[in-house]
Amino acid sequence: MSRPAVVLDTVLDAVGNTPLIRLDRLAAKHGLKCNLLGKLEYMSAGGSVKDRIAKRMVEVAEKEGKLIPGHSVVIEPTSGNTGIGLAMACAIKGYTVIITLPQKMSLEKEAALRALGAEVVRTPTEAAWDSPESNIGVAARLQREIPGGIILDQYRNINNPLAHELTTGPEIIEAVKNTPSTAQHPSSGKVDVFVAGAGTGGTISGVAKAIKKTHNPDCVVVGTDPVGSVLALPETLNAATGSYIIEGIGYDFVPDVLSREEGLIDSWVKTSDAEAFAAIKELIRSEGMLVGGSCGSALAGAFAWLRTGEGKKIAETEGKNVVVLLPDGIRNYIGKDWFLKMALEAEPSPLAQTIAGI
Numbered sequence: 214m215s216r217p218a219v220v221l222d223t224v225l226d227a228v229g230n231t232p233l234i235r236l237d238r239l240a241a242k243h244g245l246k247c248n249l250l251g252k253l254e255y256m257s258a259g260g261s262v263k264d265r266i267a268k269r270m271v272e273v274a275e276k277e278g279k280l281i282p283g284h285s286v287v288i289e290p291t292s293g294n295t296g297i298g299l300a301m302a303c304a305i306k307g308y309t310v311i312i313t314l315p316q317k318m319s320l321e322k323e324a325a326l327r328a329l330g331a332e333v334v335r336t337p338t339e340a341a342w343d344s345p346e347s348n349i350g351v352a353a354r355l356q357r358e359i360p361g362g363i364i365l366d367q368y369r370n371i372n373n374p375l376a377h378e379l380t381t382g383p384e385i386i387e388a389v390k391n392t393p394s395t396a397q398h399p400s401s402g403k404v405d406v407f408v409a410g411a412g413t414g415g416t417i418s419g420v421a422k423a424i425k426k427t428h429n430p431d432c433v434v435v436g437t438d439p440v441g442s443v444l445a446l447p448e449t450l451n452a453a454t455g456s457y458i459i460e461g462i463g464y465d466f467v468p469d470v471l472s473r474e475e476g477l478i479d480s481w482v483k484t485s486d487a488e489a490f491a492a493i494k495e496l497i498r499s500e501g502m503l504v505g506g507s508c509g510s511a512l513a514g515a516f517a518w519l520r521t522g523e524g525k526k527i528a529e530t531e532g533k534n535v536v537v538l539l540p541d542g543i544r545n546y547i548g549k550d551w552f553l554k555m556a557l558e559a560e561p562s563p564l565a566q567t568i569a570g571i
């Protein structure tokens with residue numbers, strides 16, 4: 214998996230190719246006999262899984278003649294990470310970029326966007342997706358009014374899920390296939406379960422297609438969706454309403470790129486902020502991975518699915534490979550109250566007491 218030791222042309226050549234890492238300590242804490250593996254997307258150049266779609270959407274738009282250097286203004290509604298990926302590409306390629314970003318999203322993401330040269334327009338978090346005030350509505354107005362304005366549109370653009378069908382999925386498959394089964398780490402040699410959260414749904418849809426079409430049609434794909442979002446199926450799962458703090462996942466509409474065809478996403482699990490924060494704390498502490506909020510949602514959803522029914526059987530079977538997509542890292546949230554509370558809250562430890570006594 215490690216990158217070839219060659220000089221890369223630009224940072225865009227360092228997008229993706231992220232590691233798939235065993236979460237053995239965490240699996241043991243949860244009594245899992247199966248393999249729990251984390252796809253660590255904060256190791257991508259821009260810091261998240263969304264780098265991949267940003268790179269592909271820009272490169273395809275250029276090939277199609279839709280992006281003209283010195284003329285085009287890239288405008289995108291985003292919860293931040295897609296924007297960072299786009300701003301990274303635009304910084305290199307010389308396009309102006311405007312990002313519409315709901316107030317809820319972190320200042321850290323806004324700072325990264327502005328450092329990359331993007332203009333950032335904040336929009337009300339509570340605005341419905343189809344209202345003129347939403348980040349989608351404001352982006353549409355800016356595109357109409359600004360000469361050369363173009364929205365690459367992660368919610369409809371087929372290059373969103375395609376980026377994952379062509380890169381994220383194959384990387385996961387290759388990593389599992391290339392890792393031999395050993396006495397210490399028995400492996401089925403297949404991706405038996407894939408768990409991911411959904412925002413646009415591009416990641417879970419694209420990876421699921423790659424795995425089921427080219428590798429293991431029997432892989433169980435599990436989507437996780439925050440309480441308050443409407444992406445899960447059956448719809449009855451979405452009865453509870455309300456807001457949530459975790460960024461990047463869940464919506465009040467179903468994006469076009471979220472594939473809902475029969476047999477692609479097999480199950481959905483609803484997750485709460487509290488479950489996500491607890492899972493992040495465990496993951497950081499057990500595995501040393503400096504992950505972001507939605508990683509906790511995906512992990513909490515995985516643990517919930519592995520506790521019941523078919524999931525329980527998988528959990529109790531040595532060698533089964535359960536892959537969890539971990540979308541970004543703490544860089545995006547390091548100053549957020551929820552993160553500071555989780556990281557700094559006093560936990561009486563003998564060592565702390567010893568230190569205090571010195």
Ligand SMILES: C=C(NCc1c(COP(=O)(O)O)cnc(C)c1O)C(=O)O
Pocket residue numbers: 261263290291292293294295296410411412413414415416417460461462505507508540541
């Ligand atoms: C939609 C956007 N982000 C998706 C995202 C997701 C979901 O990825 P999707 O492929 O969009 O379903 C999960 N976690 C984080 C931290 C994310 O940023 C965005 O950045 O505009």
